[in-house]
Amino acid sequence: MHYDFKKIEKKWQNAWQKHKAARARINPAKEKFYLLEMFPYPSGKIHMGHVRNYTIGDVASRFKTLEGYNVLHPMGFDAFGQPAENAAIKNKTKPDNWTHKCIRQMQDELKKMGFSYDWEREISTCDSSYYKWNQWIFLKMFERGLAYKKASTVNWCPSCQTTLANEEVIDGGCWRCHSKVEQKDLEQWYLKITDYKERLLEDLEQLNDWPERVLNMQANWIGKSQGVEIYFKVKAAGKVIPVFTTRVDTIFGATYIVLAPEHPLVKELIKGKSQESGALKFIEKVSRESKVVRASSDVKKEGVFTGSFAVNPVNNEEVPVWIADYVLMEYGTGAIMAVPTHDQRDFLFAKEHGLPMRMVIQNTAAVEGNVEDLKEAFEGDGLQVNSGEFDGLPNVEAKVKIAEWMEEKGIGKIQTHWRLRDWLISRQRYWGTPIPIIYCPECGIVPVPHKDLPVELPKDAPFTGEGGSPLGKVKKFVEVKCPKCRAPSRRETDTMATFFDSSWYFLRFCSPEFKNGPFEQKEAAYWMRVDQYIGGIEHAILHLLYSRFFTKFFKDLGMIDFSEPFKRLLTQGMVLKEGEVMSKSRGNIVDPDIMIGKYGADTLRLFILFAAPPETELEWDDRGLEGSHKFLNRVWRIQDNLKEKADPSLLRVLHKTIKKVSEDYRGFKFNTAIASLMELTNAIYQTGADKETFSRLIIMLSPIAPHFAEELWKVLGNKESIFKAGWPEADPKMLVEDNLIIIIQVNGKVRSKITVAADISEDKLKEIVLADKGLIPWIQGKPIKKFILVPQKLVNIVV
C-alpha cells in the first residue's frame, strides 16, 4: 500500500495555515530560538538550492519547536534589483508588477514544500513600508558622516549610459551589449565601512560557531597588514614620496622606486625631462584600460623611467623613479620601493628594464652573492647582508629592529594598512531604494527631512533600460523645492545597491509592522541575535560583512546592545548534477515542482537531507529520490502490524536511536540521523513494533517529513498536532549494555572478539583474554611486551 502524498500534503498545509502553526510571539516563559535562512530574490521559481537551504532550516525549526523552544522562523523577499528591470523590459511590463507576480508564485512553491514560516511577518524590500527605513538608516549615517559623496573612477558603458559593477564587465566589455567598457570619474555615494574595520576584524574572534572558512575570507577581505611607511626624498624637486612595505628588512636592497601612473607627483617628476612625452603616452595608455583588464592581464609588466631620482633614506643612495602599471593607486601609498632580489614582480621588472639589484638576505638555499646568477627572487627567510649595522641578523628580527631604528631617525613610520575600501552604494538604476537627498543651488547637499520619508519610487517612470537612470526622466520626481530654503532644487536620481536592503532585514522580522522606526527595540531585544543563520557560501563576504557593519552601527545608535547579528552560521553546499552546478545555461536543472508532483514534498525533503551532509556539495540522483520514497512507504506500512508489547531488544534499539538522532539534529547531521531512523525501521521489520515505539519513530521523523508524520499521528488516534507532542527522551537505563563485545588485537591487528559482562574487572578480563583459544597461533611462545586495555572496547597485546 502506498500513502497518498498529494492528498495528505495539501490537507496538512491547509491545516497549518488555518491554525497559524508557525505564529511566533514574545513569550518570556519560554526560551526563544531565532532561526533564519537567507531570504530569496523572487525570481518566481524556487530551485534546488532554495529547497536545500530552506529544508535544512525547516527541519531545525521544527526540531527546536518539538524541543520546547519559542521559535521565530520568518520568510520574506529580497525584491529590489536588476533582474526585475531586465525582465520588465523583456516582457513589456513594470518591475513592480513583475516582482509582485513572482513573489506570489514563489510563495506558493514554498508553501508546497511544507515550510513552517510565520507568514504574518512576511516582508518585501520593494515595499515602501520597508525601504522607508533604508532611507531612514541612510540619513542617520549621513548625519554621522558615515554616508558621503565623492568622485571616483568607475566602469562605464558608453552605449547603455550606465555604470557597471566589476562583476558586470566580461572580458573588458559590457555584459549586455558587449561595448568596450570605459573608465569614468563620477560622483557617487559611499558608506564609510572603513570606520568599523578594526571592530569588524576583532569581533570575528567572538564568532566561534561560524565556519573557519568564512572567518578567513572575511579577515582576508578586511586585509590588515602591518609594515612601515618609508619616506624617499626626490632630488631637486624637494618633494617626498612615501612608500609602504611589509618587508622593511629588505630596505637596503631597494634599488629603485615605482609609482602608479595615477600618482599625483608623476606630472611634476617628468616635467621638462627628456622622458616626458614617452611617459605621458604611457600614462594615457594605461588610463584607457579598465581596472578589470589591467588586473587580469598576465602580460609582462610595463613601465617607463620618469627621469627623476630619489634618495633611499637608509643608505643615502640615489635610486631611479619609475612608473609602472603593476603599481596600484588604490593600495598603500600608490608607490612602492622595489627590491628585485626579494620580490618576484620587482625581479621580472628589473630584468626587463636592466635595473640594478642587490642581495640583502641570504641562506644556504639561495645563491651566494652573485645576483647575476639569480633565476628568481628569493622570498624566504635568512640572514641580513649588505645591510649596514644589521648584517648577520636573522631577517625576522631585523624587520623589527630596522623599523624601530627608522622611526627613531624620522625616516620611516610603523603603520597598518587595510585592504577594505568604503562601500559604493550608488546605482544608476530604477528598481531600488531612492537615495533621500536633494541638491539645492543655495544650500548644496540637503538630506530629505525624516517627516518626508519615504521618498517613493514613481510608478510611471519611462522604462527602456537605456540612456541612464529612468528616475532622471520623471519631472515630478526630480524637480523639488529645497527643504531648507524652498529654492527650486533637484532630487538625487541614483538608487541604493540592493545589499543595503539585506543588511538589516533580520531586525525588521522582529517587528515587521512597526511604524516608528526600522524595528521595535523591545521585540529586537527578545528575539535577536539570530541563533542560527543558514545560507550559501557565496554570501560569505559581502552580505555577512555588511550585516555585521549595520549591526554595529545600530549598537552605536543605542538601539540594540549586541554587536554581532548571527550567533551560528551554516553555509550549505551546492546542488550538482553530473558533477556540475545546476544552471540554465548548462541545461541540467531539475525542477523541484516536478519532483514534488512525482514523489511529494516529504520525499524531496528526506532525499536532499539524506544524500549528503548540509555543508558539502550534493550530487542529485533521481534513483536516490525513489529510495527515499520507498523508505517512507516502508514506515507507512508499519501501522498495519502493531503488536501489544515490544520486544526488549527493539526497545534498546529505540532508545539508542533517540539518543543518536537527538545529537545529530542538534549538530545538523541529518544524513546520519536518517540512517539511524532507517536502522530502527529495519529492526521493527525484524521483531514487529508496539504503538509506543512506532509513535516515537514518527515524532523523530516529523521535522523531516512533516505532512507524513502528522497524518500517521492522527491515524494513531492523536487529536493534537504532532509538533505539540514533545521530543522523546532516551532512557539512560536502556542505554546500558549488560554484555560488551571486546575486540582483541595482537600487534594492532584484530585477531579475536569476546563477549564479557559490562562490569568485569580489568584483571579478570586480562585472564579471559589470555585464555582465548583464537589467539594461540599469534601469541604462543612469544613474550608479551605490553598489554593495552581500552575500557569497554578493546585490548591490544604487543608481542
Place this chain on the structure above:
RNA sequence: GGGCAAGUGGUGGAAUGGCAUACACGACAGACUUAAAAUCUGUUGGCCGCAAGGUCGUGAGGGUCCGACUCCCUCCUUGCCCACCA
C-alpha cells in the same frame, strides 16, 4: 602567486586515534506471482582458498603511536575564494 576545503567500494556517503566501508542507491540471487511490477529475505571491496581462514586495502610517499581514514611532514589531483595588495 596567496588562502581554504576535499580526495574512502560500481555510486551517494559512514567512521575524527581503537572492528574501515554504517545507512542508502545499483547489481546479483531467493520467496510471492501464470507473468511483471510492488513487497519481503539474503549476498555484494580486491586477491588466494572447496572451506576454515589468510592477505592487501581509505590519492602517493615518509613520520609519530601498542594502534592512523583520522595527528605531523613532503608531494599529487580536484574544487572554492582572493589576487600585479607592495
